[in-house]
Amino acid sequence: MAMRDRSSLRALFVCLAAGGAVLAASNAFATDPSGEWMVADHSARIRIEPCRDGYWGSIAWEREPGVDSKNPDPKRRGKPLLGAPILLSMKPDDDHRKWEGKVYNPKDGGFYSASIQLESPNKLRLEGCMLIFCSGETWTRAAEPSHATTGAAATRMPSVCPR
Numbered sequence: 488m489a490m491r492d493r494s495s496l497r498a499l500f501v502c503l504a505a506g507g508a509v510l511a512a513s514n515a516f517a518t519d520p521s522g523e524w525m526v527a528d529h530s531a532r533i534r535i536e537p538c539r540d541g542y543w544g545s546i547a548w549e550r551e552p553g554v555d556s557k558n559p560d561p562k563r564r565g566k567p568l569l570g571a572p573i574l575l576s577m578k579p580d581d582d583h584r585k586w587e588g589k590v591y592n593p594k595d596g597g598f599y600s601a602s603i604q605l606e607s608p609n610k611l612r613l614e615g616c617m618l619i620f621c622s623g624e625t626w627t628r629a630a631e632p633s634h635a636t637t638g639a640a641a642t643r644m645p646s647v648c649p650r
Contacts (some may be wrong), residue, residue: 521536522534525628532549538648540649543648546571554568572591575598600617
């Protein structure tokens with residue numbers, strides 16, 4: 488009888504360990520926003536990657552080519568939006584459920600406090616705030632990385648990570 492109890496205990500331990508490993512692996516995937524994301528209105532894809540000071544995101548594809556005409560930095564003003572940093576230094580919060588940093592809005596040239604959070608492996612919620620006014624949208628993971636931009640062939644985008 489004692490042998491069977493030990494066997495059952497060993498089997499239970501193996502099952503718990505295997506289940507814990509699967510859970511840890513799925514949580515590791517669920518907590519990484521890296522990849523390419525289609526914005527809510529399908530006008531652009533944002534490539535998010537880990538950098539030394541948090542996650543950064545840049546425009547990897549756009550439906551219509553845009554120019555960064557309202558950037559407050561004169562060196563960047565007038566340059567194409569393709570490759571422009573949009574998410575800046577997104578760092579995990581205390582619970583490691585979302586990342587907080589800045590978002591750049593090329594429509595008005597403003598930088599705003601923002602957070603990103605995975606709602607599921609294929610849905611990313613972006614929320615940005617200016618003073619007490621907040622807004623957000625949900626992005627969808629792109630099926631495959633974009634290899635063309637606005638109809639023109641493109642090489643792999645350079646890293647958005649600051650040097």
